[in-house]
Amino acid sequence: MTAFPPAPVPDQPAFPPAPDFLARLDGTASDIEAVLENALSAQTEDGEIARPERLRAAMRHAALGGGKRLRPFLVVESAALFGVPRAQALLAGAALECVHCYSLAHDDLPAMDNDDLRRGRPTLHRAYDEATAILAGDSLLTLAFDLMAREAVHRDAAVRIGLVRDLARAAGLGGMAGGQMLDLAAEGRFGDAGTAPDEAGIVTLQRMKTGALLAFACRAGAILGQAGGPAHAALETFGEKLGLAFQLADDLLDLEGDAALIGKATGKDAAAGKGTLVARLGPQAARQRLAALVGEAEAALAPFGPGGDVLRHTVRFAAARRT
Amino acid sequence: MTAFPPAPVPDQPAFPPAPDFLARLDGTASDIEAVLENALSAQTEDGEIARPERLRAAMRHAALGGGKRLRPFLVVESAALFGVPRAQALLAGAALECVHCYSLAHDDLPAMDNDDLRRGRPTLHRAYDEATAILAGDSLLTLAFDLMAREAVHRDAAVRIGLVRDLARAAGLGGMAGGQMLDLAAEGRFGDAGTAPDEAGIVTLQRMKTGALLAFACRAGAILGQAGGPAHAALETFGEKLGLAFQLADDLLDLEGDAALIGKATGKDAAAGKGTLVARLGPQAARQRLAALVGEAEAALAPFGPGGDVLRHTVRFAAARRT
Numbered sequence: 001m002t003a004f005p006p007a008p009v010p011d012q013p014a015f016p017p018a019p020d021f022l023a024r025l026d027g028t029a030s031d032i033e034a035v036l037e038n039a040l041s042a043q044t045e046d047g048e049i050a051r052p053e054r055l056r057a058a059m060r061h062a063a064l065g066g067g068k069r070l071r072p073f074l075v076v077e078s079a080a081l082f083g084v085p086r087a088q089a090l091l092a093g094a095a096l097e098c099v100h101c102y103s104l105a106h107d108d109l110p111a112m113d114n115d116d117l118r119r120g121r122p123t124l125h126r127a128y129d130e131a132t133a134i135l136a137g138d139s140l141l142t143l144a145f146d147l148m149a150r151e152a153v154h155r156d157a158a159v160r161i162g163l164v165r166d167l168a169r170a171a172g173l174g175g176m177a178g179g180q181m182l183d184l185a186a187e188g189r190f191g192d193a194g195t196a197p198d199e200a201g202i203v204t205l206q207r208m209k210t211g212a213l214l215a216f217a218c219r220a221g222a223i224l225g226q227a228g229g230p231a232h233a234a235l236e237t238f239g240e241k242l243g244l245a246f247q248l249a250d251d252l253l254d255l256e257g258d259a260a261l262i263g264k265a266t267g268k269d270a271a272a273g274k275g276t277l278v279a280r281l282g283p284q285a286a287r288q289r290l291a292a293l294v295g296e297a298e299a300a301l302a303p304f305g306p307g308g309d310v311l312r313h314t315v316r317f318a319a320a321r322r323t
Numbered sequence: 324m325t326a327f328p329p330a331p332v333p334d335q336p337a338f339p340p341a342p343d344f345l346a347r348l349d350g351t352a353s354d355i356e357a358v359l360e361n362a363l364s365a366q367t368e369d370g371e372i373a374r375p376e377r378l379r380a381a382m383r384h385a386a387l388g389g390g391k392r393l394r395p396f397l398v399v400e401s402a403a404l405f406g407v408p409r410a411q412a413l414l415a416g417a418a419l420e421c422v423h424c425y426s427l428a429h430d431d432l433p434a435m436d437n438d439d440l441r442r443g444r445p446t447l448h449r450a451y452d453e454a455t456a457i458l459a460g461d462s463l464l465t466l467a468f469d470l471m472a473r474e475a476v477h478r479d480a481a482v483r484i485g486l487v488r489d490l491a492r493a494a495g496l497g498g499m500a501g502g503q504m505l506d507l508a509a510e511g512r513f514g515d516a517g518t519a520p521d522e523a524g525i526v527t528l529q530r531m532k533t534g535a536l537l538a539f540a541c542r543a544g545a546i547l548g549q550a551g552g553p554a555h556a557a558l559e560t561f562g563e564k565l566g567l568a569f570q571l572a573d574d575l576l577d578l579e580g581d582a583a584l585i586g587k588a589t590g591k592d593a594a595a596g597k598g599t600l601v602a603r604l605g606p607q608a609a610r611q612r613l614a615a616l617v618g619e620a621e622a623a624l625a626p627f628g629p630g631g632d633v634l635r636h637t638v639r640f641a642a643a644r645r646t
Contacts, residue, residue, distance in 0.1 A: 044497065054513060055496055055504040106461060111453035130434035131507055134457065138429060138464065139500045145468045146491035149484050157481040164487050165472035172465035173378055174367065177458050181378040184454055190377060 021313045028076050028090075029069040035094040036063050039147060058128050058136035059143070063101040066119040070318065071096050071217040074242075077310045078221025078235050088153055092163060092220055095147035099171050100213060102140035105133055107180060141171070154224060162223050170216035179209025202277055203244070210250070211243025218242070218311075234303050238311060241297035246318045248290045251276040252283065253321075294319045344636045351399050351413075352392040358417040359386050362470060381451050381459035382466070386424040389442040393641065394419050394540040397565075400633045401544025401558050411476055415486060415543055418470035422494050423536060425463035428456055430503060464494070477547060485546050493539035502532025525600055526567070533573070534566025541565070541634075557626050561634060564620035569641045571613045574599040575606065576644075617642045 040060050044050050072093025079089035108115040108123040109130060115123050125133035147153070148164050169175060182205040184190070186197050197205060218239030222232040255278055278286040297315040301308035363383050367373050395416025402412035431438040431446040432453060438446050448456035470476070471487050492498060505528040507513070509520050520528060541562030545555040578601055601609040620638040624631035 048497075050496060052496075052501050052504045052508065054508065055501055059496065102461075106457055109454075109457065111457060129513070131432075131512065132504070134429055134432065134434060135500050135504050138425075138461070139496045141461065141464055142491050142495035142500065145487055146495060149488035149491065157479075157484045161472050161480045161484050161487070164468055164484070168465050168469035168472065172469060173373060173375075173382065173462045174371075177462045177465065178375050178378055181375045181455070181458050185375065185377065189454065190452070 021310070021317065024310065025068060025070075025073055025314075025317070028073045028093075029067070031086075031090050032069045032072045032094055032097060033064060035090050036097065039094065039098075039143065040064065054128075054132060055135055055139060058124060058132045059140055061121075061127055062105045062124050062133075062136055063098060063140060066101075066121075068321075069093075069097060070246075070314075071100055071213055074214065074217035074239070074311075074314065075220045075224075077314065078218045079224045080310075081221060081231070081235075081304055081307055082225025082227055084221065084224045089221065089224060091147060091150065091153050092224060093217070095144045095153070095163075096167065096213065096217055096220065098140045098144035098147065099167065099176070102137040102144070103171075103176055103180070103213075105137040105140070109133060112180070112184070144171075156226075159223060159226065163220060166216055166219060166223065170212040175208055175212035176210075179205055179207070179212065183209055199277065199280055202280065206244060206247040206277075207240070210247045211240060214243035214246055215239030230303060234300050237300040238297050238315070241293050241300060242315045242318060245290055245293040245297060245315060248277055248286055248293065249319050249321060251278040252286060252290070254278075255283065290319050344633070344640065347633065348391060348393075348396055348637075348640070351396045351416075352390070354409075354413050355392045355395045355417055355420060356387060358413050359420065362417065362421075362466065363387065377451075377455060378458055378462060381447060381455045382463055384444075384450055385428045385447050385456075385459055386421060386463060389424075389444075391644075392416075392420060393569075393637075394423055394536055397537065397540035397562070397634075397637065398543045398547075400637065401541045402547045403633075404544060404554070404558075404627055404630055405548025405550055407544070407547045412544065412547060414470060414473065414476050415547060416540070418467045418476070418486075419490065419536065419540055419543065421463045421467035421470065422490065422499070425460040425467070426494075426499055426503070426536075428460040428463070432456060435503070435507070479549075482546060482549065486543060489539055489542060489546065493535040498531055498535035499533075502528055502530070502535065506532055522600065522603055525603065529567060529570040529600075530563070533570045534563060537566035537569055538562030553626060557623050560623040561620050561638070564616050564623060565638045565641060568613055568616040568620060568638060571600055571609055571616065572642050572644060574601040575609060575613070577601075578606065613642050 040050075040056060040063060042050055042056075050056050072090065075093035075096060076086060076089040079092075080086070104118060105124040107113050108118055109125055116126050117123065121127070123133075124136060128136070144167065145164055148167060149160055151160075153160050153163065171177065182197070182201075186201075186205060188196070215236065216239070218235040219232065221227075222235045225231075227235075254276070277289065281289060294315050298312050301311055304311075363373075363379060363386060365373055365379075373379050395413065398416035398419060399409060399412040402415075403409070427441060428447040430436050431441055432448055439449050440446065444450070446456075447459060451459070467490065468487055471490060472483055474483075476483050476486065494500065505520070505524075509524075509528060511519070538559065539562070541558040542555065544550075545558045548554075550558075577599070600612065604612060617638050621635050624634055627634075
């Protein structure tokens, strides 16, 4: 990662610089990598050999060595607001990251988005084969709940079961998987031409497909911290706004970004005829909407005072990223 | 279902007849259908509309209207040994059944076993399309953990988190998904010809692919009943033996069964060159092995006395079934 990216719009209000934000983000990404490396190592925690080897290797391909680990970072930083020990939040964040990585592996499949490139490397089914990619995705999703259920996440089983339940709802029919389904439908994949989503439909789609896991990441900190209702609600709102901002930035990147920097194909959404807010509003209005969402996300953090600064930087980072 | 099937080998010891066993099995299947119907209804338990509709319909196609529901039955009957309220065991069993149904949907995919027929109906990707089948499988797997985490499974969160953890381990890399991977490898799918599994390899494969969920079903009763170590171990052994017997019976059915009765293609294993124990041992020796496994499973139930009779009938049923 390079310097802190520029603000998305010129008239954005001044904000204290954070020379250490990217170092902080990188540090958590390294820690998450280590947790995932350990969870996918050759030996299980019981000392048994984790096998079959081909499936384990494919899970590693999908889960290791990639990404900013934004979702785990949000878990760690929202949990830090309540003094949750970092190791606990990292394990919960790694569980969430397994869900994210499984979804990328399945979304890349030929029957889905048919992508060859992910984070600058071959997608899982290109590096292995379709059957292995399906099974590795399934296994990462399953591992997510294995990790989240571990005592090291929180000594109170009620906290862990709350995380399991919330994660399942964020990932399933009413969340991420449902959002991917709506996204395929918006392409006209199921022969329902003429039912392209309107603006509200696009927001619903994005709230489910991308927003649900990002919002869960923020709520997870409140659950881990056994936070009271107002703090929980504040992080919920923050996560929702951040999720929408993230997706809008993603759509802008797809339109304007550099494929070499991003490590995956760009312009695919337009080619697929996907209705994005950028296509609907135009880039200029989309950028204004993005700035407004960032402002709303920051406002939601007001109850945390300066303690919320890292999360404030995070939503700015998510909105302004170039990769 | 018709009359109680005949004993698998002629010299099998006498066993009290159970005119109501099949009625009992059918009754639990009906109850599981109702629980799954409710979990996949148009409204969520919060009163919201469950959507998107196409994904929900595909999940229903995969999960409803099929099968003996043997795994939930094992959960219910093993839990009954400890006086667990039936409604709790049914919900846990329905969660497990979601995992089973997701695995069937993914295993049927063109990139996997490429099956067109399942329970006498088109497989999920034939009834819908591949992308929908992948997402519906993902969503059923996710729903399993949502259901298992619900308070209605057990008021003690520690019990529920134990079930979540154990289910995840039975379903993932070291369990069912890993077993499916070994099964594909045994077909020579990954170019490693000459590495067809030996007898021990076949047993490992089957223990993971089919046995892990069946064994979990039996352990789940002990977990729900907060049973002591010996009872837990007895059900663990019973479940393992039952799982091996079930798979051996399945292999015999694939060789000798009637596709019209079974509702899926037969002879596929032989055609795919899969190493099964039946192919290795021959049908006669395989039947003897099956009878021995049934005996070992029954022996494991000794601590439960007559209370274990329904489970005794269950392993006989699993071994002798014709569909």
